[in-house]
């Protein structure tokens with residue numbers, strides 16, 4: 001009996017759809033899930049041309065795959081990944097390849113690579129983005145680690161990946177856990193841009209009392225513009241247009257404002273602090289999801305603190321400024337995430353090529369946007385660019401939009417609408433462009449209370465002062 005080309009463990013949202021995508025591209029595929037219904041429904045969903053089988057039996061699953069085997073895991077991150085690896089191990093043989101396609105925490109990937117290498121089994125992490133539709137019709141995929149193993153599977157991944165101008169949105173990114181790290185930062189950027197869009201909506205809806213229809217039209221216009229065409233802007237317009245099937249209202253007004261998170265945004269911020277890569281826009285986006293959870297306290301506080309403000313402004317002129325402000329904040333957010341990748345690449349010896357990262361984020365993934373092409377050009381000009389804010393072409397754009405974001409921010413503050421990510425983005429920008437910061441005072445304070453010493457700008461050495469109180 002002819003064996004299958006590829007095996008998938010986990011037939012949920014991502015695994016089932018990616019497997020069907022592979023079958024569309026003429027690869028024969030077998031899927032494993034603990035849930036018999038999911039295994040059976042995979043076969044029911046298959047079209048005549050597909051070669052697909054679903055099973056709940058690990059031994060049968062492994063034996064059905066052509067050697068050396070290629071197996072991908074798309075199960076929830078954490079313990080389920082270790083549990084699946086444990087159950088596969090007794091059936092795998094030397095030379096088999098196991099790919100973790102989930103949002104695994106990158107140090108877990110480093111550990112698993114080592115554990116499986118001792119058994120001569122190739123293991124690598126490959127972040128996948130695009131959600132349900134992306135997995136089914138073309139995701140962006142971020143593999144790292146075992147390059148030889150990736151090369152063997154490259155034809156499958158290139159066939160199923162999203163394509164932009166004929167180029168597949170998958171590239172080998174670097175050694176070790178590079179693939180999971182890049183996906184983690186992708187999600188951090190995703191959190192911040194989602195928060196920026198939510199703040200934009202709040203400013204217009206709650207602050208300036210603009211009708212949903214007008215806001216929806218605005219996002220639609222943005223998505224149809226050269227600068228702001230992007231998946232997250234596109235779906236935000238769709239969301240605002242969605243009717244509720246149970247009432248006569250728009251669905252958005254009936255959804256709870258308490259946000260959930262699976263952890264990748266938090267990991268991005270936590271690790272950024274570890275490697276001293278400032279990403280305040282991502283930090284704030286995580287904070288805002290956390291603040292949203294304190295619903296009872298927010299209700300109490302809203303009864304204590306009132307701020308009723310009206311703003312007379314020319315709405316159409318303001319919307320033009322808002323577009324520039326969003327562009328400014330979006331670019332500055334990407335710049336922080338990309339700078340984190342630049343620093344992490346050195347810290348963990350990943351050898352990341354940020355031109356490739358920009359290339360494979362142009363399509364398929366949640367943060368795909370037309371501006372990624374400009375980032376690609378910036379990194380092509382200078383592969384060692386430490387921060388996109390230093391690219392001359394992007395700088396010219398940002399300079400022309402600086403006044404817009406400051407005006408939008410002032411409007412938000414005077415109306416009492418929280419524009420956290422907009423605000424922190426401007427502070428990040430202002431700090432990054434400051435030749436002189438007040439950190440000399442911090443150094444003096446540290447020396448004053450803790451004799452921590454300081455350095456001077458006029459002579460070499462380390463100094464301590466007996467400060468007079």
Ligand SMILES: NC(=O)C1=CN([C@@H]2O[C@H](COP(=O)(O)OP(=O)(O)OC[C@H]3O[C@@H](n4cnc5c(N)ncnc54)[C@H](OP(=O)(O)O)[C@@H]3O)[C@@H](O)[C@H]2O)C=CC1
Nearest residue numbers: 010011012013014033034035074075076077080102103131
């Ligand atoms: N959903 C999304 O948009 C995206 C998700 N991801 C990541 O991809 C991974 C998978 O996510 P997603 O598909 O959404 O998750 P789902 O929960 O939809 O699917 C996971 C599947 O894995 C199965 N499973 C769990 N443990 C085992 C096991 N030991 N053996 C076999 N099957 C098992 C689950 O079965 P059961 O339900 O019966 O427990 C379920 O069918 C996660 O790491 C996620 O963070 C990445 C990008 C986008």
Ligand SMILES: O=C(CO)[C@H](O)[C@H](O)COP(=O)(O)O
Nearest residue numbers: 103129130261262263264366
């Ligand atoms: O990886 C993804 C998209 O790129 C997943 O959809 C992820 O679950 C999103 O993160 P969170 O659930 O924390 O909002």
